Amino acid sequence: MSITIGFLLFPDMTNLDFAGPFEVFSQVPGAKVHLVAKSIDAVTADKGLRLLPDTTFADCPQLDVLCVPGGPHVDFLFSDTETLSFLKKQGDGAKYVTSVCTGSLILGAAGLLEGYKATSHWTSVDMLSHFGVVATKGRVVKDRNRITGGGVTAGIDFAISVAAELVGEQVAKMIQLGLEYNPAPPFVGGHPDVAEPEIVAAVGTIMRERLDRRRAAVGNFAA
Numbered sequence: 632m633s634i635t636i637g638f639l640l641f642p643d644m645t646n647l648d649f650a651g652p653f654e655v656f657s658q659v660p661g662a663k664v665h666l667v668a669k670s671i672d673a674v675t676a677d678k679g680l681r682l683l684p685d686t687t688f689a690d691c692p693q694l695d696v697l698c699v700p701g702g703p704h705v706d707f708l709f710s711d712t713e714t715l716s717f718l719k720k721q722g723d724g725a726k727y728v729t730s731v732c733t734g735s736l737i738l739g740a741a742g743l744l745e746g747y748k749a750t751s752h753w754t755s756v757d758m759l760s761h762f763g764v765v766a767t768k769g770r771v772v773k774d775r776n777r778i779t780g781g782g783v784t785a786g787i788d789f790a791i792s793v794a795a796e797l798v799g800e801q802v803a804k805m806i807q808l809g810l811e812y813n814p815a816p817p818f819v820g821g822h823p824d825v826a827e828p829e830i831v832a833a834v835g836t837i838m839r840e841r842l843d844r845r846r847a848a849v850g851n852f853a854a
Contacts, residue, residue: 634696646677651787655791666685669687672684688714699735706848715737727777728778736755739759762849794806
């Protein structure tokens with residue numbers, strides 16, 4: 632069975648939103664993974680890592696799985712008609728429309744999550760409602776053929792869940808074992824529900840500028 636999977640690449644995306652799922656999807660039997668961007672020029676992620684697309688919007692085949700990662704400047708894509716049109720076209724024909732982290736906001740801007748449950752990074756889940764999405768907290772949220780992952784590291788959980796949908800639970804479990812995905816974080820505190828209040832406040836302060844900008848962009852888009 633042939634499965635065509637495509638990741639949207641864009642400037643300032645978060646590398647781990649893409650890299651974790653890519654590692655999983657590349658091990659799905661029969662899968663061909665495409666890295667899709669406006670051009671085949673290198674795309675620089677938010678921490679400086681350069682990624683090489685292998686196909687353009689114009690040349691991308693119809694994907695079985697469309698996957699959109701997030702990043703600190705996803706709001707810049709809300710007015711990017713070329714990207715949104717590509718996602719809408721691919722999403723209408725894909726078997727699964729998926730995202731990691733704030734990639735769900737991009738899908739929302741493309742109109743691909745309206746009426747669906749979806750999640751995002753914990754700082755941005757509530758913003759999904761501006762796009763007609765049923766904003767839902769969760770590490771992985773599935774609603775029909777829409778599968779969305781929470782923030783950054785949730786991308787691995789997300790991808791294993793998608794793999795199970797594509798090729799069955801046994802193969803997904805084998806991929807998980809091969810990757811030794813057995814998380815045991817050194818600290819309890821990877822989500823505001825369990826982190827110390829002062830840590831949540833400190834992270835909120837660091838991210839305030841981008842969140843204020845993102846919230847304003849979401850509000851303008853919805854208006």
